[in-house]
Amino acid sequence: MGHRVTVWDDRLSAGELAALAPGRPEDLDRTPDVLIVGGGAIGLSAAVFCLRAGLGRVVLIERAERLAPGASSGNGGAIAPDMHLLTDGPEFVAFGRRSLELYRELDAEWGGAIGTWETRWLDIRPASTVPFGPQPASASSAAPLPGQSLSGTPLSRRPLRDGPPSDGPLLGGPLAGPRFPDGPLADRPLPGGPRAEPPFPDGPLAGPPFSDRPLPRGSSPDGPPSRRSLPEEPSPDELLRDRPPSEASRPPGPVPDGSHFDDPQPDRSQADGPRFDGPQRGGLWLLDAAAVRELEPDVVPPDGAIAVLAERQLAVNPLRLAAALAPRAGQVATGVAMLGVTMRGDRVAAVHTNVGDFSPGALILATGLVPAPWDVGVPQRWVKGHMLAVAPGPWRLGSVLAGPFGGGSPLPDGTIVCGGTFDEGDQTLDVYPEIADPMAAALATILPAAAGATISRRWCCFRPYIEGRQPVIDRLPGVSNGWFAGGHFTTGIMMAPATGAALAAWIGSGTAPPPVRSFTLPR
Incomplete structure (x- = not known):
């Protein structure tokens, strides 16, 4: 037997290692416009794109002492959507291809900080x-x-x-004013600056069903x-x-x-x-x-x-990816675990953690699997x-x-x-x-x-x-200001940027972008 030291761990600079373990800021924002639970590639990408979309103050919490503690650092770093022409439907491939394009765009914009090859x-x-x-x-x-x-x-x-x-483009197109007309941030103070319109292509993306066979x-x-x-x-x-x-x-x-x-x-x-x-x-x-x-x-x-x-296609050191996303993800805290929530009607009013409560405008759970109490009946x-x-x-x-x-x-x-x-x-x-x-x-x-x-x-x-072996990007059942993104299985790194952009567009507009309407939570 051995222990978990990946091939990626010893390939980071001191600065990148520090970015992966930010700890808990003393001025941790307790009333963010968007709170993200989960500091893997999906959660960090969601935080980055929520900020880029002008959704206000963003806080990300991760229960481990280091970001990307699980599958987000233990994978092979593949970003190869075209290989899924062998296995998956057109909506899956299109989403992965857009994610690949976003990797190219972000890496160019950030001077190669992500380090894709x-x-x-x-x-x-x-x-x-x-x-x-x-x-x-x-x-x-x-x-x-x-x-x-x-x-x-x-x-x-x-x-x-x-x-x-x-x-x-996922977040391109003309810029609308700083309004949240119908989404979960409608009753929150408006952040300054413009936000991008929900910019996914029109029309549903139909495709063959995904396999639901058990895994021996x-x-x-x-x-x-x-x-x-x-x-x-x-x-x-x-x-x-x-x-x-x-x-x-x-x-x-x-x-x-x-x-x-x-x-x-x-x-x-x-x-x-x-x-x-x-x-x-x-x-x-x-x-x-x-x-x-x-x-x-x-x-x-x-x-x-x-x-x-x-x-x-592309590949990336997934830990370097996390280190590049973290400084651009708003306020990031490690060692902070979600313990539960308090609902007020159909809204999450409070998120309880080991360091106290948060009262977010919108909540994103990027926890891999659906957490309680929403996990009842979910085959995962x-x-x-x-x-x-x-x-x-x-x-x-x-x-x-x-x-x-x-x-x-x-x-x-x-x-x-x-x-x-x-x-x-x-x-x-x-x-x-x-x-x-x-x-x-x-x-x-x-x-x-x-x-x-x-x-x-x-x-x-x-x-x-x-079940279904496709990512889930959906509202939490019965919750107007909560979303879940997970179940990416072996494709979390590949799908991370497009997932983050989709969530930001959905929160900003209140409407599910067409390319993710098939990525629903099985019930």
Whole structure:
């Protein structure tokens, strides 16, 4: 057994470590306009976007002594919404894509404080599990011509399902005055300055239902029982689902048969291998084994395997993310635990904590799972998962590897993060090498140079699972000034900015933004 020290803990500056443990301010605001309970990625993002939306004074409380104490720091740092074209409906993918865009915008605005880096994903799996249009691209020794794959033929792509664009701003658009006409802040003093209008795209986002299958011990939510469902982003054995690219990412010119695009792939800062000509971001490609080897010479796909390629995704050190969000999240206090609430009609009038009471205008519970008294009848649980890190070694790897054979996510220094498992029924905090280490062995099945590599870290965390395996962004039942955001399971880091922006828009307007209307609390 081991203890919980993640690969991220020793990669922070002294200033970042200090930002994660602010303690309790002496002048803690007891009557904030918005009180947020929970200091993980979701809660911190909600605080940041409430401030950016002009919703007044914001206070965030976290019961632990450090921010991001749970799944928000124990995950793999993946921000890869395009991989969810394999598993989830269009509203989920669109929401994740907007979150990715917000990461890019915030990191640029804050001078790189978040520290995201670009990633490329290769999901390697048996060809029989991916009926994905025409034959996959093949490799060739000749350089590709514009509009061609490495084999000199158009790179095939499955036609994508009609659906709403994902490139609309969440908090853009004209600025309204400092008014809260119908929301829970209507009876509170008005903060100075403008706020952004609720700016989500119009119209409901329909999509297929999410899986509600139970999670057997040691299994992936959507795949067969396995200790090595890799990496943190899910990789189930389901058919690819279609979705259209956003207008911003749609290539110019006609698409004659809907099966391929012929615009050049944009530059990739993380790629050193051959460049593919084909769809821009938002597209998935199929590659045969030879094309995989040309892109990643040290990767050896098993016989009969092909790869699904997604480019221009992101990754982040989740602790660095929390340290970047915290100074921009209003007043933040650690070591403050919510004990209960007092209702007055349909409003939360007081939030009781171990350091006294708060009387907020609006309350956001970013607690992972729904807390009492609103948890009655909610099918939810914590799901433990193991992760590990492999120390840098004598291999070249520029892509995140995923799929049923094994995989891992390379960090900029050459470390590879593997994980995680789904350990149903294990509620201990112990780290078990016999559960974690097979992930390193699985990595070596497709990256043979990693055989026998040194495991530098093992850790575990508990992810919040709510039946349906989709995030929940909804009002608290029967509460006019309270919201819950949680159940993000393995996608909390990916979905954090869009979740925070949605909550801010909802609180400011009193109306649920259309893209989150399907992310409701199961009852």
